[in-house]
Amino acid sequence: MQVDMPQVLFKNRHLGRPATIDEYRAGGGYEALRATIGKRTPAEVLQLVLDADLRGRGGAGFPAGRKWQGVPVDHVGPRYVVINTDEMEPGTFKDRILVNADPHLVIEGIVLCAYSIGASEGVFFIRPSYEGDAVLIEQECRVARENGYLGKNILGTDFSFDVHVHRSAGRYICGEASAQIKAISGQRPNPRKGGPRTAVKGLWDCPTIVNNLETLANLPGIVRNGPQWFKSLARSATGSGTKLYSVSGQVAKPGCYELPIGVTIREIIFEHAGGMAPGKTFKTVIPGGASTPYLPESLLDLEMDFDPMRAAGQRFGTASLMVFDQGTCLVGATLSLIEFFARESCGWCTPCREGIPYIRELLRRLEGGEGTEEHIAMIQDMLPVLDAAYCAFAPGAAEPVRGLLTHFMDEVRAHITEKRCPFGNPPPSLRGKACGTRPIQFGPTPCPEDQCPI
Amino acid sequence: MLPEALEKELHRLVAAVPRPREAAVDVMYVLQRHYGYLCDEAMHCAARVLGMTTLELESLATFYDYLYRRPVGRYVIHVCDSVVCWMFHQDSIFDYLCRTLGVPPGGTSEDGLFTVLPAACIGNCHNAPTMLINGRFYDRLTPERIEAVLAELRQGIEEPVRCK
Numbered sequence: 001m002q003v004d005m006p007q008v009l010f011k012n013r014h015l016g017r018p019a020t021i022d023e024y025r026a027g028g029g030y031e032a033l034r035a036t037i038g039k040r041t042p043a044e045v046l047q048l049v050l051d052a053d054l055r056g057r058g059g060a061g062f063p064a065g066r067k068w069q070g071v072p073v074d075h076v077g078p079r080y081v082v083i084n085t086d087e088m089e090p091g092t093f094k095d096r097i098l099v100n101a102d103p104h105l106v107i108e109g110i111v112l113c114a115y116s117i118g119a120s121e122g123v124f125f126i127r128p129s130y131e132g133d134a135v136l137i138e139q140e141c142r143v144a145r146e147n148g149y150l151g152k153n154i155l156g157t158d159f160s161f162d163v164h165v166h167r168s169a170g171r172y173i174c175g176e177a178s179a180q181i182k183a184i185s186g187q188r189p190n191p192r193k194g195g196p197r198t199a200v201k202g203l204w205d206c207p208t209i210v211n212n213l214e215t216l217a218n219l220p221g222i223v224r225n226g227p228q229w230f231k232s233l234a235r236s237a238t239g240s241g242t243k244l245y246s247v248s249g250q251v252a253k254p255g256c257y258e259l260p261i262g263v264t265i266r267e268i269i270f271e272h273a274g275g276m277a278p279g280k281t282f283k284t285v286i287p288g289g290a291s292t293p294y295l296p297e298s299l300l301d302l303e304m305d306f307d308p309m310r311a312a313g314q315r316f317g318t319a320s321l322m323v324f325d326q327g328t329c330l331v332g333a334t335l336s337l338i339e340f341f342a343r344e345s346c347g348w349c350t351p352c353r354e355g356i357p358y359i360r361e362l363l364r365r366l367e368g369g370e371g372t373e374e375h376i377a378m379i380q381d382m383l384p385v386l387d388a389a390y391c392a393f394a395p396g397a398a399e400p401v402r403g404l405l406t407h408f409m410d411e412v413r414a415h416i417t418e419k420r421c422p423f424g425n426p427p428p429s430l431r432g433k434a435c436g437t438r439p440i441q442f443g444p445t446p447c448p449e450d451q452c453p454i
Numbered sequence: 455m456l457p458e459a460l461e462k463e464l465h466r467l468v469a470a471v472p473r474p475r476e477a478a479v480d481v482m483y484v485l486q487r488h489y490g491y492l493c494d495e496a497m498h499c500a501a502r503v504l505g506m507t508t509l510e511l512e513s514l515a516t517f518y519d520y521l522y523r524r525p526v527g528r529y530v531i532h533v534c535d536s537v538v539c540w541m542f543h544q545d546s547i548f549d550y551l552c553r554t555l556g557v558p559p560g561g562t563s564e565d566g567l568f569t570v571l572p573a574a575c576i577g578n579c580h581n582a583p584t585m586l587i588n589g590r591f592y593d594r595l596t597p598e599r600i601e602a603v604l605a606e607l608r609q610g611i612e613e614p615v616r617c618k
């Protein structure tokens with residue numbers, strides 16, 4: 001736990017248990033709501049969020065206030081807030097830690113958003129491996145309701161809003177906003193392309209704001225202390241607020257840390273996460289979750305912020321840092337990432353459904369020592385094809401491969417010249433059972449074992 | 455015919471949401487717990503309670519990772535095979551489990567106890583490598599720890615209800 005850095009989201013974090021409503025209130029919790037409902041106009045709340053320049057913490061980094069502005073003012077009928085708690089990307093676990101640290105901070109943030117956009121109902125979308133969090137949030141919503149912060153006539157005003165939990169049955173693509181809305185409405189969760197934004201036409205065809213849980217948890221602080229305070233929390237010139245950084249891999253103290261936006265990657269890894277694990281030497285880090293490229297050591301002093309990262313050809317993403325040491329084979333690591341993307345593809349569009357397994361096969365050959373120079377060119381040819389996919393999933397899958405080919409080509413070539421993995425990894429196993437001559441592959445269209453045509 | 459209490463539970467789930475189809479996953483979860491997996495009978499019950507077609511439900515049941523349209527073991531092991539877990543166990547926890555239980559990926563051990571499935575990152579990367587068994591996290595895995603966990607689970611078996 002950090003004590004030397006301003007703790008806003010983790011202010012009430014205790015080891016091993018969530019903060020109670022009384023602990024939350026003792027530190028000023030629900031004061032933002034009291035000062036807002038019936039006292040400020042929804043437009044004033046929106047203006048605070050716009051002035052604070054709060055950007056989405058779920059990966060895309062879109063300004064939250066601008067998203068809310070998309071809700072048509074003249075819409076008659078229900079409006080919804082969907083709280084996206086579907087983090088399933090390798091390396092990312094911040095939302096789970098946050099719900100477990102301070103559930104009422106999250107609830108207050110949700111109600112403030114609802115007030116600003118005039119929503120009457122919220123849906124807490126939660127992935128299956130976080131069942132414990134689903135139970136916790138249901139219980140704490142009851143507590144909030146009993147205390148007048150949620151439900152009918154909040155704090156005695158005529159504003160009513162309630163939240164319920166929607167349990168997902170687990171698929172990475174459900175994290176995409178339009179897919180999440182389909183999932184909630186009992187449809188197969190393929191992303192929607194084109195057409196109106198979810199802010200205009202979302203759940204049950206009504207305006208719906210889908211925000212990441214961490215994004216919403218920033219609202220009580222912004223409303224209480226003002227946009228300037230929020231901006232001053234960041235260390236970089238263009239950033240605002242703090243961020244939850246999930247750090248995993250070969251570091252001494254893997255975990256989730258709240259640090260300013262704009263802190264350098266070197267500082268996160270070598271100060272807050274305790275440096276490399278004993279006996280390990282730094283090689284690279286994937287700085288923003290699995291859909292971002294490897295970062296070379298020369299960029300360790302880059303500030304973790306949306307714009308500086310983009311300018312350096314990197315992505316801020318979910319700010320989940322996965323740290324690799326010199327002894328880890330990056331061709332093997334990229335193959336592991338691509339296995340994940342190939343299996344999790346929703347299968348809706350061809351560039352993704354066919355393109356990712358194609359790259360997987362080439363990486364498998366390279367890692368197994370059967371690769372040739374030509375295979376590298378074939379991967380390079382395929383990468384732009386992924387960019388032509390239907391949603392951001394496939395372009396995201398291309399990022400670590402691009403990073404590998406840009407910064408670690410020597411390592412790839414060593415596999416070709418040595419005709420084996422120079423790190424001594426065994427040849428990669430096929431993820432599947434021999435069925436006739438083909439293995440079963442987990443993915444969008446698993447081979448029906450009992451009806452195998454071969 | 456479903457037991458009365460179960461029928462009531464399903465109707466309660468449907469009534470708790472704005473439109474019945476929002477409860478599709480919840481209803482299938484309950485039926486899956488009852489039958490052991492989503493057999494045809496379970497799918498028909500779900501369709502009846504939700505007012506959806508079995509085809510619509512089929513497109514969900516075959517899509518999601520935590521709904522099982524084929525029989526599974528008493529314990530479903532979701533093995534995280536994300537890159538973080540991989541880097542701590544490059545020989546692959548997933549392959550190790552398949553080998554030690556004598557099952558192919560997605561298969562069920564001969565005693566009907568364990569099904570091994572790959573999972574998207576389960577959000578426990580700081581305790582890698584990890585797996586999830588019937589919703590419970592097991593972390594910092596080593597082959598020895600896996601053996602100990604399996605032995606423990608073999609002790610506490612209850613016979614689940616099964617489709618005929």
Ligand code: SF4
Binds near residue numbers: 347349352389
């Ligand atoms: S890019 Fe992949 S995940 Fe996105 S719609 Fe196409 S197949 Fe589905």
